[in-house]
Structure formats: C-alpha cells, structure tokens
Amino acid sequence: MAGRKEEIIKVATVLFSKNGYDNTSIRELAKACELSVAGLYYFFQNKEDILFNILNSSLDRLMQYVSSAINKNDSPQTNIKRIIDHGVQCVMESKMEIGLLLKESPRLNPEQQVIIKNNEREVIHLIRNEISRLNDEGSLKNFNLTFLAFSIWSIISFSHNWFNPEGQLSTKGFxxxxxxLFFNGVLK
Structure with missing residues (x-):
C-alpha cells in the first residue's frame, strides 16, 4: 500500500513540475498512475492532499539533511559549511520537489500552509542556531541573525533554479x- 502511494507521489511530482499544479487534472494524474480517479482518492483525499504530501516530505528530507550536518562538538563554521553542503546536496536530489515547494505552496489550504511554513521555520531555526553560536563567540559583524539564516536558506533552496552540478561550478565549488561569500564577503 505504501509503495503505491509513493508511486503516485512520484508521478504527481513529475506532472506538477512539468505542467504546473493548476494545469494537471486529477484525471490526467490518475491515468498516468494507471488508476481510476476513485482509485486515486483511495490513497489521497484530493489533489491538494497529494501536493501537501510532496511538499511536506521534501521538507522532512531537507530537515534530515540539515540536522545531519550539525555536530555540537564542531565549530559553528564547520557546521554551517556542512549545512550548505548537505542542503545543496538535498536540493540537487530533490529539484522538482523543492521547485514545487517554492512555487506551488500557496495552492494548499490554510492549515496545510501553516504546517509547511512551520517546517520551513524549523530548517531556518537550525541554521540560525549555528549563526547564533558564531555570534556568541564574537565572530560576527553586527548583522541580524535571522536575516543571515534566511540568506543561507535562500541560497540553498533557490539553487534548484540555476545551479547545475555538471556545469562550470561543481557542487564542492558551489x-x-x-x-x-558568507564568511568573508566579496570585497578584496
């Protein structure tokens, strides 16, 4: 049963990414999954529920990647570098899902949007905690910590739009x- 549900999510991710959420009908999705519409509704309440599952699972995966980057015994600089590394790795593995997260989350109902926003905040909170550790050791200039956390989150999450790990800049280079850029800025 769980395998079929995951298969529906994979097919929906591709269709929503390719055609857009609004331009993908439930009939088209059911046909692509080789199910009747009623069969699709056996697994999900509606199309919005499918989108919610895609977005929520992508954020869960990103949370796991970011959490795995943090070791309290390491310096915050080391942890932040790993957060960027693990975050970009996750985004590159989940380009379609992250793209949907950034583009289609307004399609969710208000309760689902709250859950997604709270999960995003949890990821940003992990990043902010490491920045706060930098601040506590006196290593930061006078910056707003939340601004810095959102900056790292934006660099990581929006990399799905433009970053190609097979291009001029490798993932390691990124x-x-x-x-x-984060620790030293761009000026000589």
Missing part, C-alpha cells in the same frame, strides 16, 4: 564559494 559550497566553497557560498561559504567564502
């Missing part, structure tokens, strides 16, 4: 340059 992490190195992002870390350099």
């Amino acid at each position: 992490v190195t340059e992002t870390t350099e």
Whole structure:
C-alpha cells in the first residue's frame, strides 16, 4: 500500500513540475498512475492532499539533511559549511520537489500552509542556531541573525533554479564559494 502511494507521489511530482499544479487534472494524474480517479482518492483525499504530501516530505528530507550536518562538538563554521553542503546536496536530489515547494505552496489550504511554513521555520531555526553560536563567540559583524539564516536558506533552496552540478561550478565549488561569500564577503 505504501509503495503505491509513493508511486503516485512520484508521478504527481513529475506532472506538477512539468505542467504546473493548476494545469494537471486529477484525471490526467490518475491515468498516468494507471488508476481510476476513485482509485486515486483511495490513497489521497484530493489533489491538494497529494501536493501537501510532496511538499511536506521534501521538507522532512531537507530537515534530515540539515540536522545531519550539525555536530555540537564542531565549530559553528564547520557546521554551517556542512549545512550548505548537505542542503545543496538535498536540493540537487530533490529539484522538482523543492521547485514545487517554492512555487506551488500557496495552492494548499490554510492549515496545510501553516504546517509547511512551520517546517520551513524549523530548517531556518537550525541554521540560525549555528549563526547564533558564531555570534556568541564574537565572530560576527553586527548583522541580524535571522536575516543571515534566511540568506543561507535562500541560497540553498533557490539553487534548484540555476545551479547545475555538471556545469562550470561543481557542487564542492558551489559550497566553497557560498561559504567564502558568507564568511568573508566579496570585497578584496
């Protein structure tokens, strides 16, 4: 049963990414899954529920990647570099899902939107905690910690739009340059 549900989510992710959420009908989705519409509704309440499952699971995965980057015995600089590395790795593995998260989350009902926003805040909170540790050691200039956390979150999450790990900049290069930008700025 769980395998079929995951299969529906994968097919929906591709269709929603390719055609857009609004331009993908429930009939088209059911046909692509080789199910009747009633069969699809056996697994999900409606199309919105499918989208919610896609977005929520992508945020869960991102939370796991970011959490795994944090080791309280390591310096916050090391943890932030790993957060960027693990975050970008997750986004590259989940480009379609992250794209849907950033583009289609307004399609969810208000309760679902609250859950998604809270999960995003949890990821940003993990990032902010490491920035706060930097601040506590006196290593930061006078910046708003939340602004810095959202900056890292934006760099990680929006990389799905433009970053190609097979292009001129490798994933390692992306992490190195992002870390350099964050810790040292761009001026000589």
